[in-house]
Amino acid sequence: MSLGQRLEIRQGQGLVITPQLQQAIKLLQLSNLELEAVVEAELERNPLLLREDGEGGPDTPDNDNDTPREERGELELSDRDTQQANSDLDASEGDVYGDDEPTVREPVASADMGEGPMVDWSRAGKGGGFDGDGDTLDHAMSRDKTLAEHLMDQALIAGFSAPEMAVAQILIDAVDEGGYLRADLTEIAERLGCSMALIEKVLGVCQGFEPTGVMARSVPECLKLQLIERNRFDPAMAALIDNLELLARRDLSALRRVCGVDDEDLAEMIRELKALTPRPGAAFGAEPQAGVVPDVFVRQDLSGGWRVDLNSDTLPRVLVDQSYHAKVVNSARSDQEKTYLSECLSQANWLIKSLDQRARTILKVSAEIVRQQDGFFVYGVEHLRPLNLKTVAEAVGMHESTISRVTTNKYISTPRGVFELKFFFTSAIAAADGSEAHSAESVRHKIKHLIEGEKASGEVLSDDRIVEILKEAGVDIARRTVAKYREALRIPSSVERKRMIR
Template sequence: MSLGQRLELRQGQGLVITPQLQQAIKLLQLSNLELEAVVEAELERNPLLQREDGDPLTDNDSGDTDSRESDTPSDHRELELSDQDSLRANTDLDASNTDLYGDDAPTLREAENHSADAGDGPMIDWSRAGKGGSFDGDDEGLESRHNREKSLSEHLTDQALIAGFTPPEMAIAQILIDEVDDGGYLRADLTEISERMGCSTDLIETVLTTCQGFEPTGVFARSVPECLKLQLIERNRFDPAMEALIDNLELLARRDLNGLKKLCGVDDEDLSDMISELKALTPRPGAAFGAEPSQTVVPDVFVRQDATGGWRVDLNTDTLPRVLVDQKYHARVSGSARSDNEKTYLSECLNQANWLIKSLDQRARTILKVSAEIVRQQDGFFVHGVESLRPLNLKTVADAIGMHESTVSRVTTNKYVSTPRGVFELKFFFTSSISSSDGTAAHSAESVRHKIKTLIDGEKMSGEILSDDRIVEILKEAGVDIARRTVAKYREALRIPSSVERKRLIK
């Protein structure tokens, strides 16, 4: 066999996913907060983009700013989503999206399964999600610093400064404070700290003993028993019987009261008092300090009942970024561009700005279209509640609206809908099916879990503790064909103890 060089021509078909199409796909799965961060980063990078409220662009000349503010609406390409009529659930949308991305560009449906990052070119810098180029948010303001609650680390540092530590001890104390988690527990190995600081373990133990006397009582504990011990010592209630109880918390979790009475050497009344004292303690002493405020879920879609008895689906326009492209400013700047690099840069900025606005518009319409189909499929839930939740998967919704399953998956990720029954993630409405024992329609797994919880909650009224086998019998009588292990799995997912443990708790 001879070796040699030769030239061959081959023809084939392949999908090339452009950076702009990658951007459109990534925008689909972003939450409203992540989307705002991405748009903010693009506003700082692209001089041709600006918010709809008319924020000044990069040019600081007052005359230029005034001229841009006086432009007519025809001089801008704008994303306008305030018109609810154009974004109603019955809007006729083109599922192929070919008019959005051009005749020559691959559609979203074709590109959704393409996971490789193909091609180089102008693209949003996804790593720059925060604000930059401004000193407004770099440092915390004096007023906000005084108004906010003090963090646990700051609270412990203030106490360390007045604890009378020597400079070496203060350095060790600061290391220990840095290793305390939000619950107040010390998550560090003292031997490792000793090697890092070049000091003896005894010195670290001495500093730790002092720090364990800080407020709140129980901080710097290395385990739950140690945390409870510190609090009992502070209350002068740590005796041998209580020590035996703390050392055998696993028996308390299993409600093995007879075993605890033997180990502690107490009777029923004393053991009951000791357990009541433990319940009054705080297993997470640091949880009350510097807790990050919980983020309120902002719904992306509103579902309301209309006058005809149907359901109206509207986008929450407050969560949608409003950006526009200043075409007149681009024309004026491009007219003064001299080199080819400057012209190429302005052309890329214009293309990226137009594509971003198209992608935002398509994202909003896709969310609305998917949400409307979910509401149509799960109309029984909105009328009767969770027991009427139907089995639903991504393929059913995707086939109904002419999109790919991956698109529906991206759209429903981190997206929330506000309904008369509460705020739910769109993923909530996708549940697996459980077959029916009487040949009727299948049952939703979520509705079956709700039935199991309702049966167990009713034990207090009936006085009968239902075993998993008994729950299976009751559900089969109701037309749900389910196995005992499935009932046990759903019960554990609901954090409901077994029938044996529930009987023990009642006793």
């Protein structure tokens, strides 16, 4: 057999993911906040995109085509803009939809759960101009102080010298939201070029600030500071704090020996310990946390079924400014400008198509999940059915990866609360009698319910006993699975629960 080089022509088929398709896939898995940021960026980058207000017209002073675009605060095409935009745009395949495609999307109706009002598009964001910032000062004056601000106010009147104040600022910056000092004192001393004695002196003063227990380096030290402030830190209490692991295990006999007290004194010490605050900084304001905004609403209709609607507040409302496109395309002076306008129009049409398809896909998948988990909405978590991505994908005619993207970071508001769509996908646990399998979430709920009933019955159930009870109820489950679910629910073992009852 001879070896050599030769030239051959082969024909084959392959899947090429275009930039437009990559964008559509990306939009599908974004949360509503991430989608808002993407749309805002596209509005700034693409001069042919406009935001539409709630009344159905563009979010501009008027819709008159005779008004110059620059007077309406919109972008003006120039050679410099064209060259810059061309350098930023990826290679495009042209207008993938053609000139006959609509540029304003049709409203999306509710899913097949009953007739109802149409779902329209709303604004993607609020903008960042000065006009909307009128209440910023009032908000800053009315908000609660953060823990760092509260500590700094006390440091300013503590009588620190200039070096001590510098150390205090570094220590306060290292305090977390719970009030604990998360820093290595040796590293701070080396960084500031000062002695450990100065660091410890400043820390000792700062640990006397309000709230009591703040700037401790561990839970025992935090409790110790609070007990010292109450004048209750004696040798017995010190021994109790040094052996918190015994208290966590409810090993009261070992605690009595270590502390050298009787049952009554130990019970009193434990009550005092429970009255302390393990997170002294938790009562102070922190950075505001964004609340969960549901993407889908589920409501019960008059016929007893369930209505599934998109949350229009989370859907961006954008359209293509065809009048501006017609005006500038006729005045294009070079092939480069014409190419730029063609790419902008193609990308604008594709973005609108992708947003519409994303909304319809979320609605379709959510409707199928509601149909599959109807028992949960009617009767509760014990009737949650086993469900996986493949089941929903086959029902709606999509790929499993698409269902996974749709249900990521998407939330649904139901009469039983707000849940992530992933919540409804649970593994299956076989039934003992060969009937329909049980959802893992419903089995966890049953285990929790059984253990919560121990106080009324006076019987502490072991994991083996829970397995027997569940098998009598038709759930075929192993002991190690019961132990895993119990630990996931943060429920102690039967031995530890017996100690807590004593």
